[in-house]
Amino acid sequence: MSLIPHFSIDLEAILHNYMCLKQISSKTQIAGVVKDNAYGIGAERVTDILYTKGGCRSFFVAYAFEGAAIRSFAPQANIYVLQGFSPEEAALFSQNNLIPVLASTEQIKQWFQLKPNTQKAALQVETGLNRLGITKKEIAELSDEQRSCFGLIISHLACADDAKAPLNQSQLAHFLALKPFFPQAQFSLSASDGFSLGPSFYFDIVRAGAFLYGINTFPSLREKQKSVVSLTARIIQIKQLKSGDTAGYGGDFKASDGTKIAIVSIGYGDGLPRCFSKKGKVWFKTQKSWISAPVAGRVSMDNLIIDVTHIPEDILKTQNDVSLLNEHYTVDELGTDTGTIGYEALSAIGHGIRALRTYK
């Protein structure tokens, strides 16, 4: 075992989660969202398995360079670029046959002036999130011919994680009201979390990212969804403290008599949030289940100190590693314990981790 952490990604679990979503509706295509390097998991590997084994033929990325990176893994797929188009990226669109999700009247003008490829563009429309997208008024001002050039109309929900939020129905109504403008186009309103709002939110394409990666955006599928990532880190040293000793920066952790700590080889330099200091825990596997040890003191760049006073001696002696993410403690729990959401927790670790990265 090397001193660096071990980040393990279960590609079969991603495929399994994708197939779960596919079974929900025969009329709706499930696209794979692989932006941000598939939330740090690895866009090439994810695209490859979804394309070859899942039959996925639509992918969403944020930037043209991300689309270029996956093109060879999904040669016949539609690859949509969510931030839209800028003239400086025309060559990337042309070489990789990417589809921009045009988000402003300026982007529309630039795209049709340059027309880097023969793909029908997609259009981001504003329905209430007030992020990217053009308004109904701006849509009405386009000519019929211009509107006929769009193959996919997209919007994005602001409150899909809260089924009771009035904004969901309001966004749905606004989205439906745009259908007459685009009689030939496909429509897509929901991402992973839109599934829990029911079939009226599905339209032609649902853009699935988070759910594929083990983030529980769909409580009723919790039982079926598989855990995707696991993370372990090496215990370098175990120390017996005495009452009055402190540990870590600022001396924040105060020991009692008999306190035992372990120094673990992972830190905020690996994307583990520094605020994990407050509510963080790591896990030891026992024969039957898991037991946790709390983080002691502040997380530093390369190390984590944990309180292992209550961990049985036979476990401490035989286990060289602690688990930070596993099927029992997922990125959702890590997100909650660090005051954020699973999406950010996964992305931060996926990008920051210095690890042996294995795909199974």
Added chain:
Amino acid sequence: MSLIPHFSIDLEAILHNYMCLKQISSKTQIAGVVKDNAYGIGAERVTDILYTKGGCRSFFVAYAFEGAAIRSFAPQANIYVLQGFSPEEAALFSQNNLIPVLASTEQIKQWFQLKPNTQKAALQVETGLNRLGITKKEIAELSDEQRSCFGLIISHLACADDAKAPLNQSQLAHFLALKPFFPQAQFSLSASDGFSLGPSFYFDIVRAGAFLYGINTFPSLREKQKSVVSLTARIIQIKQLKSGDTAGYGGDFKASDGTKIAIVSIGYGDGLPRCFSKKGKVWFKTQKSWISAPVAGRVSMDNLIIDVTHIPEDILKTQNDVSLLNEHYTVDELGTDTGTIGYEALSAIGHGIRALRTYK
């Protein structure tokens, strides 16, 4: 201008900051800390300039693989590996002539059994941080011969950022008490933030990382220290809202009549903390100085919404980008505004950012 952010790193500023520290003491060697890919800045580039133009001959990394990555840029330097040694990494130590900072009696045993190269090892000693390091008792149990095999004795301060903390003097006393055990070795107690504690904390080597990268660990050098990183992101769209409109996830931001927002092409997928939603701001350059615009609503993975109601029209019309890090708003301020420290803010962006990265 491409749609992706622009992350610019001023290598000359890093060199300048290094030379500032060198001038503080003629007796103390200033080592370059380039672990964690030089806090996300790029370890190869930083090592290269410190070695060729700064005359730096000691570098610290966390892991052997990080040492291997910089070896060709610092062919004659001592490269110290702070997490120590494990047998699985023997080949990396051997091939790159790396020096382990041995942190436990187990690591000491393993290193001297395998002895992958002829370098004198370094030793991490416990003086009160209670992180990695062996105790005085364990040191006393080593033989004279074993102790003579160490070329550098290291410890690390828990409270160097707080000159009044009693732990500083206590750690200093513990460290000094170890000198008789190692009459031939060099000693190193302080990192960047130890400078502010005065010359008695300098010893033979100070390990400088944060200060080089523009993190202000040394208030009395604030005027001399140069800003190192700057970050800009593209405004994709500007929207006029009306009273009652909301923006972003959860509808968290509420507009008044006349509210104007801008959608910016950067998000937490780029290492910008999601909690930037609460106190975040971005900057527009005016002829004379900078004006800020607050973050409106929640940061999403790829986008940031900002409130630009009060930004003059001529600035909005002519500036395609906002600044997130500049000489006026550094990683220290970003850290404070996101409830953390500059170290984590820089590392997260350095690792996460999808950007054109330029070095000057």
